[in-house]
Amino acid sequence: MFDQTVVNMIGTGIKDTLYMTLASTFFGYVFGLPFGIVLYVTRKDGLRPNRFIYFVGDAICNIVRSVPFLILLILLIPFTRFLVGKSYGSSATVVPLVICAVPYIARVVEASLHEVDAGVIEAAKAMGAGKLQIIWKVLLVEARVSLLNGAVITTGILLGYSAMSGTVGGGGLGDIAVRYGYYRWQTDIMAVTVVLLIVIFQLIQNAGSRMVGWIDHRKR
Amino acid sequence: MSEIEIKNLTKTFEVKGQTVTALDHISFRVEKGDIFGIIGMSGAGKSTLVRSINFLEKPTEGQVLIGGTDLGSLSEKELRRERRKIGMIFQDFHLLEQKNVLDNIGFSLEIEGKKKRAARERARELLQLVHLEEKEKAYPSQLSGGQKQRVAIARALAANPDILLCDEATSALDPQTTESILLLLKEINEKFGITIVIITHQMSVVTRICNKVAVIDSGVLVEEGLVQKIFESPKSDAAKELIFERKIRHTPLRRLDAARTIRIVFQENPAYEPVISNVILKAQTPVNILKADTKNIGGKAVGEMVLGLPEGQNIQERIIADLRKSGLIVTEVSVDV
Known part of the structure; x- marks a missing residue:
């Protein structure tokens, strides 16, 4: 039903989509995880409350998160061009995706860490643990299921956003869906890309749930 | 020199702009080898008091001396080292849910920087002491309350502390389990000479294993002395109420x-x-x-x-x-x- 070019194009689209999603999740966590830890540690009831740092971090989070992704994408074009050398294509899309993901991830991480029972932290303190030890050996270990669940949700959202970036030449399945499905009325290609996005989303979700099952020791 | 000496300890909290006095000029001594009960109704300030002994709560006024060392004079780092000499167990156990029994017990050694293997070896020794050898690979969610408290006791003892603090350690347990945990504490006290401080609202816990007791009422130490003496002729209303249960x-x-x-x-x-x-x-x-x-x-x-x-x-x-x-x-x- 499709000729070879279309098949190749969709193949590249899948690769690009996976690349954008996974790369932005990875770099999102490289910056977002420490950011989230800082938010948790400096908040009022945290390990080392610091009003100023929390206020600034909190404000950055809220500001970036209130800008709609499409607008962020356009606003960041100069910055993207500076970093990657061009403002279109999948590598260029990773930049705004990461910027959009970092504050979101920071919030998710902060919330996950906050779920750790305060009593366990107190017990660690009573054993003579320092703050860094509490973060590494207690918080990140005890919150790991919640952290992983957050990462799966984040990956799903970034998959959606990567498709959205197709409207401004981002590459990947979203790009194909917009160019062929929307501008050229080729409903069949549109349908295939949507189905593929659903399948990829399912795969991410299933892999995540399975990993959670492996690492969670709380259930009997 | 007393093992623990509390001098004029006062702790106040700011709640909605008002100053609440949780502990009011409390002084007492605990000697080496004592099983010292601190008893009071809920809200009397017992938990704040026991948390002051290892400085999880920093007193507003007064001193805490552990083996003659004034905790208030220590740096953060020195305080952490001092805390390793003071084990603590809790009402809700506070075990690490994602670590198995062996690694929970070895945790305080891991914090000290011991190798994982050495920590596990010591953990196995302690599992024997608390009679849970067959549970070393189990996770806390697979244990009963009494078993969890045994693991917590083993964890608290791993670093060879001089003192063991028990914060309502039996309040979440049924009477039989309470009895077995109390016996275990007594055994530890006799075997290793560890000084034990027990916070509780149950007189039965005090009469069962403590040799001395302090009665706390609304942040004030109202009566203190040998358990037998206070049980025979309680003077304060708080002590009477607790004895008559x-x-x-x-x-x-x-x-x-x-x-x-x-x-x-x-x-x-x-x-x-x-x-x-x-x-x-x-x-x-x-x-x-x-x-x-x-x-x-x-x-x-x-x-x-x-x-x-x-x-x-x-x-x-x-x-x-x-x-x-x-x-x-x-x-x-x-x-x-």
């Missing part, structure tokens, strides 16, 4: 209109004599036994009885005098204690 308040016996209620405490010797019968025979009038109980305090059987005396000032005084003459300790009790 509010049983009197709930029993239907309260409706019996005793003109005057007294509590008598007797030790082994008089326990063999029919003291009450003698009193009744002599006074030619019945007395009501409202409550009777025997407790093992520090290895000695101590009996306790609450009597309702008949009308008549004269006869009441005569009965009381007779009881005292037989070597019993008599205290007045208001029925609504």
Whole structure:
């Protein structure tokens, strides 16, 4: 039903989509995880409350998160061009995706860490643990299921956003869906890309749930 | 030098702009090898007090000396090292849910920077001590409450502490499990000479294993001393309430209109004599036994009885005098204690 070019194009689209999603999740966590830890540690009831740092971090989070992704994408074009050398294509899309993901991830991480029972932290303190030890050996270990669940949700959202970036030449399945499905009325290609996005989303979700099952020791 | 010395400890909190005094100039000493009970109703300030002993709560005023070292004078790092000498267990166990039993016990050693293998080896030793050898690979969610507390005790002992703090350690457990945990604590105290401080609201815990007790009421230390002494003749209202365990308040016996209620405490010797019968025979009038109980305090059987005396000032005084003459300790009790 499709000729070879279309098949190749969709193949590249899948690769690009996976690349954008996974790369932005990875770099999102490289910056977002420490950011989230800082938010948790400096908040009022945290390990080392610091009003100023929390206020600034909190404000950055809220500001970036209130800008709609499409607008962020356009606003960041100069910055993207500076970093990657061009403002279109999948590598260029990773930049705004990461910027959009970092504050979101920071919030998710902060919330996950906050779920750790305060009593366990107190017990660690009573054993003579320092703050860094509490973060590494207690918080990140005890919150790991919640952290992983957050990462799966984040990956799903970034998959959606990567498709959205197709409207401004981002590459990947979203790009194909917009160019062929929307501008050229080729409903069949549109349908295939949507189905593929659903399948990829399912795969991410299933892999995540399975990993959670492996690492969670709380259930009997 | 005392193992623990609390000097003039005061702790205040700011709650909605108002200053609340949780602990008010508390002083006491715990000697090496003591099992020291701190008892009080909920909200009395016991938890704040025990958290002050390892400086999880920093006192507003006063000092905490551990083996002569003033905790307030230590740097953050020195304080952390000092805390390793003080183990702690909690009402809700506070185990790491994502680590197995062995790694939970080895955790405090891991914090000290010991190798994982050495930590596991020590953990196995301790598992034997708390009789849970077969559970080393289990996760906390697979254990019962009593088993969790045993793991917590093993964890607290891993770093060879001099002191073990127990914050309501048996309050979440059923009576049988409580008994077995208390026995384990006693065994640890005798075997290793570890000084134990027990926070509780249950007098039965204190009489079961403590040798000394401090009674805390609304942040104030109202009574302190040997358990036997305080059990025999409690002076403060708080101590009386705790000893009577509010049983009197709930029993239907309260409706019996005793003109005057007294509590008598007797030790082994008089326990063999029919003291009450003698009193009744002599006074030619019945007395009501409202409550009777025997407790093992520090290895000695101590009996306790609450009597309702008949009308008549004269006869009441005569009965009381007779009881005292037989070597019993008599205290007045208001029925609504």
